[in-house]
Amino acid sequence: MSNRALLEVIALDVEDAVAAQAGGADRLELVTDMAADGLTPPRETFAAIRAAVDIPLRVMLRRADGFAAGDVAELARTARALRAEGAEEFVLGFLHPDGSPDLDAVEAVLAELDGCRWTFHRAIDRAADRDGLRKAVADLPGLDTYLTAGSAAGVAEGLPVLVAEAAAGRRGEPGYGPRLLVGGGLALTHLPVLREAGIDAFHIGGAARPSGWEHPVSPTAVAAWREALA
Template structure:
């Protein structure tokens, strides 16, 4: 199979356009300008109804992030996140996208365990909070210990994955053969994708502004750009899953 393509959607229209153009999976967020926050239940339900249909549909993973202050959460934040996780499951989505750290810059294992329990079988993508950990390889080892975590979204600790290819290669090798896929995202463009995939051997890529009108993260999804990326990925052999 070709490399998996995940596209960020912030509206029902985004999700429809991404699916029609060949995206394998949707990450549903609101507040793209803040790095993505939890969308409303109404939006989750509408997007799931629009694109996550049997046979022809694509899975929808929903970000659960209560605020953009930091990835260190207090008891109230966790209470909110756990309620949101259950709401995402009730809405019929495929999975959640979440991340939490402690004050030492390490993954909050206890918090992640609570979320995994609340997710009750939903696929879990650990988002780019991962890139703020003190040691990426150690953090990945922690995540590999959680069976529920099926993807790690990372830019290799840099603002753009295009400046972290060596790190991405190492992370892909570290996760090889596990239940967890390294999902490369941040800074990817249509022009760069083929060479990037070839050099890093990533099995899944994540696009936001790179497949939007004018390269603007707040603009709608550009079907033509998604279709271009899909075609380029199809030309790169690889193996992947849809978790």
């Protein structure tokens, strides 16, 4: 069995996507507007990226900064349009103001996804009860991944939580079946502890852009992560 870990890179456009694939990314997370921490990209952007690369794409379904769903009917229409364009994998996750999962909103979007695979994103890091959220969404169709830093403050603070959740997954505890995809302030220096814990999926955004978000993904930066995760 290969020990190779999954490397997912945030892409905003075709230039990012091509560079990330060239650097060795295994999958892309497609978003727009990183000032709002990543929103749904235009359907046309998805189509252009899908035509330019041949690695899997996970498309963000999120209309506004924060973790409230907002206009759920519009989110569902967006999901339907992306599915019609050929999108097969998604990223979503919504919370009520009290930090509990907004299951109605999540289920309304999932109804448009035909069982597609999806990631519950870093909303879990803002949940009032992480374990409760996991158990509440455990049986939703298509859920196979949590994107998490283990803490709202980032991976450096969340390492103990991530290690504990990886152990819970190995024990087969309810709600801990989906894969841990670690991202949010992730640094190369975090990898030894995470890999030792058995975590095998990693997500980078800013780390793929040493010159900042106003510049495109660097294939060299992605390749350095790919090498570290080989």
